[in-house]
Amino acid sequence: MHARTPKNFVLEERLERYADAIELCPRAYAGRWAEACWPLVPEHAGAGASFERVVLDLGCGKGVFVCEAAAADPTSLYVALDAEPLCIAYAAQHVCEAQLPNVVVVPWDGARVTEVFAPGEVSRIHLNFPTPFPRKKEAHKRMTSAAQLMAYRQILAPGATLELRTDSEPLFAFTRAQLELAGYELLWLSDDLRAERPGGAGSEYERKLAAQGAKVHALCATPGPAPADFVEPAPESLMDYLPEDLTTMDLSYLPHGMAAGILNFRNRDLRRARKGQRG
Numbered sequence: 001m002h003a004r005t006p007k008n009f010v011l012e013e014r015l016e017r018y019a020d021a022i023e024l025c026p027r028a029y030a031g032r033w034a035e036a037c038w039p040l041v042p043e044h045a046g047a048g049a050s051f052e053r054v055v056l057d058l059g060c061g062k063g064v065f066v067c068e069a070a071a072a073d074p075t076s077l078y079v080a081l082d083a084e085p086l087c088i089a090y091a092a093q094h095v096c097e098a099q100l101p102n103v104v105v106v107p108w109d110g111a112r113v114t115e116v117f118a119p120g121e122v123s124r125i126h127l128n129f130p131t132p133f134p135r136k137k138e139a140h141k142r143m144t145s146a147a148q149l150m151a152y153r154q155i156l157a158p159g160a161t162l163e164l165r166t167d168s169e170p171l172f173a174f175t176r177a178q179l180e181l182a183g184y185e186l187l188w189l190s191d192d193l194r195a196e197r198p199g200g201a202g203s204e205y206e207r208k209l210a211a212q213g214a215k216v217h218a219l220c221a222t223p224g225p226a227p228a229d230f231v232e233p234a235p236e237s238l239m240d241y242l243p244e245d246l247t248t249m250d251l252s253y254l255p256h257g258m259a260a261g262i263l264n265f266r267n268r269d270l271r272r273a274r275k276g277q278r279g
């Protein structure tokens with residue numbers, strides 16, 4: 001799922017123009033993000049020398065959520081991380097245009113977060129509409145796999161939280177199972193975040209998919225006692241998390257990135273049902 005490059009958009013030019021908001025050597029900041037990113041501008045002089053906490057927006061996309069959240073929370077440093085250069089360019093542009101001193105945009109693979117944050121350095125991780133990677137062969141790329149969740153445990157501070165939002169019921173169910181395997185405790189859960197907890201920052205995908213009829217499934221979890229004998233589970237397809245019989249499924253909204261697969265499975269079930277009737 002790659003963002004499309006618009007016409008007349010020269011990526012290198014954009015990255016250079018908004019370079020002030022981008023950190024290309026994030027490993028050098030591990031353990032000192034909050035101090036090192038404290039802005040040397042007059043309005044911050046004397047107000048302390050460090051942000052109070054570090055918040056990670058993992059897979060920040062074009063940075064809509066991180067800019068809104070950071071503007072409302074000036075004492076936290078927001079690290080907006082994404083692996084897609086086009087997203088980095090857009091996110092950095094939004095940060096520069098909004099003149100936010102508490103956001104830094106980092107081009108990095110989320111699978112390697114432990115290289116850029118010290119143990120216990122992060123107070124909250126946001127996973128907004130992570131790419132679902134529904135196929136079994138791509139399962140290792142999911143940002144909510146148990147192996148990833150075990151890695152997040154290393155960088156999360158005591159009492160820190162992980163917040164997930166997704167339009168995908170299968171990804172949501174998969175993630176709940178993976179959280180349990182990785183020893184997380186659920187603090188809250190919603191199957192319709194926008195109705196149950198209105199307000200607050202919203203992400204680009206959240207708005208786009210909600211306009212298409214998506215309900216936002218969301219949860220907040222915190223690491224509980226570490227599992228004594230963690231074994232990485234076998235990779236699973238997200239199709240395994242669909243209802244047994246898809247013939248009666250409500251088709252008014254199909255999760256982003258899974259529509260074709262779901263329709264294929266449903267047609268297969270319908271064919272089987274018809275054959276069964278004839279037999």
Ligand SMILES: C[S@@+](CC[C@H](N)C(=O)[O-])C[C@H]1O[C@@H](n2cnc3c(N)ncnc32)[C@H](O)[C@@H]1O
Nearest residue numbers: 059060061082083084109110128129203204205
């Ligand atoms: C569906 S978009 C959601 C973007 C944004 N969070 C939102 O809610 O609008 C998923 C984002 O995750 C990023 N992503 C996927 N795999 C990643 C990885 N391994 N490391 C960092 N970012 C990743 C993609 O580049 C993309 O920007």
